[in-house]
Amino acid sequence: MFSKARISVAAAALVAMTGVGFAASHSQGEFAREIKARQAQMTLYAFNLGILGAMAKGEAEYDAEAAALAANNLAAAKSIWMPTAWPAGSDNASVEGTRALPAIWAADSDIGAKSQAMGEAVAALQAAAGTDLEALRGAIGPVGASCGACHKSFRAEE
Amino acid sequence: MRLLRIGAILALAGLAVFWLLTRPERLAQDALNGTTGDATRGALVFAAAGCASCHAAPGAEGEARLILAGGEGFASPFGTFYAPNISPSPEHGIGGWSVLDLANAMQHGTSPEGQHYYPAFPYVSYANAELGDIADLHAYLITLPVSNTPSRAHDVGFPFNIRRGLGMWKQLNTGKGWVMTDPADDQIARGRYLVEALGHCGECHTPRDALGGLQRDKWLSGGPIPGSKGRFPDLTPKTLKWSAEDIAYYLETGFTPDYDSAGGAMAEVIQNTAQLPTEDRAAIAAYLKALPVN
Incomplete structure (x- = not known):
């Protein structure tokens, strides 16, 4: 299989349009606080998913209470109202320190629907996590799929 | 005249050889x-x-x-x-x-x-x-x-x-034929089938030569992504230090051991591997762990 180059071509075109000088002048930390805040939200997701994933993988003993608390935390982290941390122009073609693709802000972006899909998967995990290990295992997969759906479309590869 | 005739015969013979060598197989x-x-x-x-x-x-x-x-x-x-x-x-x-x-x-x-x-x-x-x-x-x-x-x-x-x-x-x-010629057990043989044949993992994760052929002596050691500055990662044990369980779980959920998630083309692949039986994901992991360290 060859790479899906469309996204990087679009990103390259944007860099070309805005010009190197523009990009350089915006690399001095513009939107640095916003980028830090949204990455902090991702870190909260990863931390709580780590607690749940360790149980699902069998690395840690299943603990219904700990699982329920981690899933509640995940839902709480998801519920934080964050559009303020995603201003237009804070994409990886315009500023440093982010892999967020310009496609997030494109007119045909379906990031809202993808965010909603994640919310639904997290709510289902919240309902299942404290029930038993099988329920936890079954509900964590769709959450992973919702993460992947967004990262596939909207995050640059390393 | 004679030289011309020999030349024509040689050219025809060359064409015939090309035609035979390039005949589509069935x-x-x-x-x-x-x-x-x-x-x-x-x-x-x-x-x-x-x-x-x-x-x-x-x-x-x-x-x-x-x-x-x-x-x-x-x-x-x-x-x-x-x-x-x-x-x-x-x-x-x-x-x-x-x-x-x-x-x-x-x-x-x-x-x-x-x-x-x-x-x-x-x-x-x-x-x-x-x-x-x-x-x-x-x-x-x-x-x-x-x-x-x-x-x-x-x-x-x-x-x-x-x-x-x-x-x-x-x-x-x-x-x-196969790149791994002597799988140590049935699980690794199943993993070889899924990785080398059906999953065609080597098509991205193995570097290509100037003509676009897979460099089988650098099997699954990663390579550049065409049209992008990124690289397909090295999957050999030299670089991929994840446990077999980590690899299998990644192929099921997209979660890395740090609970980051797969993106790009690999997120697409995980939509497929998530549908496989648990044993198949474990077999893929066992195969990758069995790759030689170069």
Whole structure:
């Protein structure tokens, strides 16, 4: 299989349009606080998913209470109202320190629907996590799929 | 006059040799006699072979991934290839194909009309697919929804647009069998089948030579992503330090050991591997852990 180059071509075109000088002048930390805040939200997701994933993988003993608390935390982290941390122009073609693709802000972006899909998967995990290990295992997969759906479309590869 | 005649004879002989060397290969007509495909098993072959990742329309999600309309573009140093329609449309897809046609396409890169396919279609890997699996896959493919979207022509310049020349490329790059010749146990052998044949992991994760052939001596050691500054990661134990459980769980959920999640083309792959039986993901992990450290 060859790479899906469309996204990087679009990103390259944007860099070309805005010009190197523009990009350089915006690399001095513009939107640095916003980028830090949204990455902090991702870190909260990863931390709580780590607690749940360790149980699902069998690395840690299943603990219904700990699982329920981690899933509640995940839902709480998801519920934080964050559009303020995603201003237009804070994409990886315009500023440093982010892999967020310009496609997030494109007119045909379906990031809202993808965010909603994640919310639904997290709510289902919240309902299942404290029930038993099988329920936890079954509900964590769709959450992973919702993460992947967004990262596939909207995050640059390393 | 005599020299001219010898020259003409030599030129004709050269043409004949080229014609013979570049002749598209096919299976024997009766290769699939007595083989009956099973669509339920074929759904798993479909997932393991990752067909939807390339042949679904660009951006298709959910059920729409089963409409194999084609159209996704693949950049390469030789031009851009577009995945064709492989829905059961008789006119635009593979609705008129026999199981033998599908087997010739997958194992030999030969179309029903006897033309070479470009190796963007991973027949170098699918050559090792079992005929029974191909029959199952065929049985499944014909149950999928019809799309009447015409296939888009590849955007490939001279000399790569001469398909007959692909016969020479095939002489160099196909028919080489397994890379891991001595799997230590049945699980690793199953993993080899999923990684080397159906999953065609090497098509991205193995570097290519100047002609686009896989460098089998650098098997799964990663390589540049065409049209991008990124790299496909090295999957050999030299670099990939994840446990077998971590690898299997990544293929199930997309979560890395740090609970980051897969993105880009690999998120697409995980949509397929998530559908496989647990044992198959474990087999892939066992195979990767068994790769030699170079």
